[in-house]
Amino acid sequence: MVFSSTTVTKGRGKGIAVNIGMKTEIGKIAKTLASTSVVTRTPLQKKLEILAYALFGLAIILAIIVFGVNKWLVNNEVVIYAISLGISVIPEGLVAVITLTMAFGVRQMAKNYAIVRKLNALEALGSVTNICSDKTGTLTQSKMIATDAWLPGDGLYRISGRNGFSPEGKIYRCGTNGTNETSEIEVEDEEVTSDNMRYAFTRLVQASALCNMAVIKKGKGDDEWHAIGDPTESALQVFAHKAGLSKPVLTAEPFKFELVQEYAFDTELKRMSVVCKEKSTDAYYVFLKGATESVLNQCTKIQFGENEVNLDREKFGPELYNELEKLASKGMRVLSLAYRRVIKSDIEISKWTREKADTDMIFLGLVGIYDPPRPESKAAIQRCFGAGIEVHMLTGDHPTTASAIAKEIGILPLLWSPELENEGKFNSQLVMTAAQFDALSDAEVDNLSELPKVIARCIPDTKVKMIDALHRRNKYVAMTGDGVNDSPSLKKADVGIAMGLGGSDVAKQASDIVLSDDNFATIVNAIAEGRRIFSNIQKFILHLLSGNSGEIVTLIIGLSFIDSDGISVNPMSPLQILFLNMITSSPPAMGLGVERASSDIMRYPPRSKGGLFTWEVIIDMIYYGIVLGGLSLANFVIVVYAIGNGNLGQNCNSSPFGQECAPNDPTCDPIALEIACHQIYRARGTTFATITYILLIHAYNCRSLRDPIWTMKLYDNKILFWSVFGGLLTAIPTFYIPELNSKVFKQLGIGYEWGLIVGAVIIFEIFVEVYKFMKRRYLKPLEIVEGEGLKRQYSLNEYP
Incomplete structure (x- = not known):
């Protein structure tokens, strides 16, 4: 049975469609995935919902305070x-600001080759602590090149030419390593020709070309x-072309090989x-071709020379596996190849x-195929370690192949070797096969001091087990996958x-x-973008x-100002x-929402799942609010009383x-009342201007929880700059346009009070910088320091 949406990359055959659409087996899986997808609120939505209820409750409490202070004499005022x-x-x-921030984030990630299907992924990316990645095509370039071959008796062959799929290159016989005394080869680096x-x-090349459904050819529009x-x-197939025995050659005269039966690659076998x-x-x-252990189990003989x-x-086993380990x-x-000749009807x-x-x-021999790592993979993995993110490689390759690539790109420490691991020099087994990992019970997995960095010969069920193990350790997991069988692990991650x-x-x-580019570096960039989005949400x-x-501080304390x-x-x-x-507040907040990622965004540890309102942020809100409210009230008091x-x-x-004076009321002085209310209106305008201009300047303070304001460039965030500049200008007409000032905003134009406002802004900044200085000095650094967490370097000193 061939499932719908299956990509046929090799083999041929005829089929009968028995169902279409959602009635196919894949359609049923897709329907099940859709039906089990319970729409749940994201962590951000939950936090904002809690915030909404808290603010609603606070509004009710404040209203009760207002009514209580006024002795429950409720009137319009x-x-x-x-x-x-x-x-x-x-x-x-x-x-509005959150919506804008999310939209900008989705667009930015699409530009960086990461297409977001679910918005909750934007939040989750900032919390990722572990990445489980495939090797081929993600960490490597998926440009396979056959570089070596080994045959019993003949020894090692070297295949030159590493220009992609171009069949240009030569093959050299390098002889044996001396372990086989009966070797017929006495020369080294002899070029192999048809003569x-x-x-x-020859049989090895025939097996490579014929047990093979791939085709290489020149493009029509280019060379x-x-x-x-x-x-x-x-x-x-490129290897066979270099040897002069490609499939087109073997299917023509004089060989005239014809495919009779194909048994496609089986992931279990x-x-x-x-x-x-x-x-x-x-x-x-x-x-026959495949994994060495599988091929060798089907062999009863070895092709030794002729x-x-x-x-x-x-x-033979130790010699074979020794050569396999070398490659x-x-x-x-490393693939093994075998053949047999049969005379049957x-x-x-x-x-x-x-x-x-x-x-x-x-048994014919081994062929070593090299898939070079992507140039950016090593740097991306180092960024992960610097950010407190652990990377695991889950691949179907041989353990030695997987561990060699893992060492090359930095997943495994350079000091790692199977011998050191077997001697117990590491706290845990860093490389396992799927069979070894799957054989462990959940309790045994949980008792491991560290989960393996590399799992070789991996199958889809192993990925699910790995996710479950990480979840039991309260980790936040990103998992890559491409096949139908990977759907459960992708859904569970x-x-x-x-x-x-x-x-x-x-x-x-x-x-x-x-x-859209199947590149591991794109995953890391997406995590950095997720962290940027979360950081910006926290800032605004x-x-x-x-x-x-x-404002609350100003109005609550303002209850003490009682008129006659x-x-x-x-x-x-x-x-x-x-x-x-x-x-005043919303445009700068939007500017903070599109703030670029700081250069050290990937030097912070992953945030906790509910880390939007940390204690530091909560205390910051209260502190800044008290200082802001206190300065605005101080200016109100100065204008009215001083x-x-x-x-x-x-x-x-x-x-x-x-108040209008009643007729014939000798105690009422309309001039005195007008003077009193004029100073109240000017004081109200001063308070309004104080909060307005402090809030606009404060937007630059909020660009960093701890860095001083003078370390920030004024114009690198253009939206923030123009929103602050526009806010500074927008407030001015509210003071001086007649009727607008007195009847709408309940204030009057101000003059000398601008000096008080400028003084308040300066004092506010002094309070902010002193507060940030104290945080930088006494609080734990936000960045991961060297030697801490996953940023530590493996060394011999760590060995027990």
């Missing part, structure tokens, strides 16, 4: 004051060679075989099963990452992010809520508060002229 407090509590621009090609090597099919098979008929002799040949020798596993230790994927061959075909094979180039549709459907929430805190009628005098009007929250006459007048919340 008291209600307006309570509403003003309620407005000051709510950060009205928060939803001196040995029999065993570049291109491959169609599996990268590993493409490398073998780890081998593939074909049956070919050589028409020139009417003989059948079975060619002779077939019975396979003595006890004698794999260079980071090569066509009818007998047509009835063969895989088990019948893959028996009594003759906190961040599922599918491959866009080579991934299946089901894997993409189960993932949170799709990589700090800015918005510290402003709200300042026993009514509290508003330090700010409701429209002033709305102007502060919507016009410079003014201290008279709070009557009805100064509604009119700059105060």
